[in-house]
Amino acid sequence: MDFLFLGIGIAAAGYFIGEGLKNFKNPEAKGVMDKLDDEDLYELIKEKDIYYHIGVSKEDAKELIKEHPDIPHIVLNGTVYYPKSKLKQWLSNLGE
Structure with missing residues (x-):
């Protein structure tokens, strides 16, 4: 069960890091x-x-x-x- 939560946490972190990198050179983006x-x-x-x-x-x-x-x-x-x-x-x- 611990691996499930670890996997969900890694997936969420990857999503938010990816969203941040999309707008890295465009800080005015929504x-x-x-x-x-x-x-x-x-x-x-x-x-x-x-x-x-x-x-x-x-x-x-x-x-x-x-x-x-x-x-x-x-x-x-x-x-x-x-x-x-x-x-x-x-x-x-x-x-x-």
Whole structure:
């Protein structure tokens, strides 16, 4: 069993070293975590799921939407969607 964990560790180390060497001469290149952050730019959240992404209860999310109709959103075929990146930015500006 110890050899299994050793093998997994060596494989993981090889992967991360290989990723680092790919961008050795290009330090401005995006890393794995940066690529994951870019996916948030285009992700849309349905109105019924917004509570999960902002970390409040369903009732609190409904009240927030009711009190703040200026939350950035779009409507497609009668369904309200919130762009994830704009929602994060709006929430960070709300406390100021």
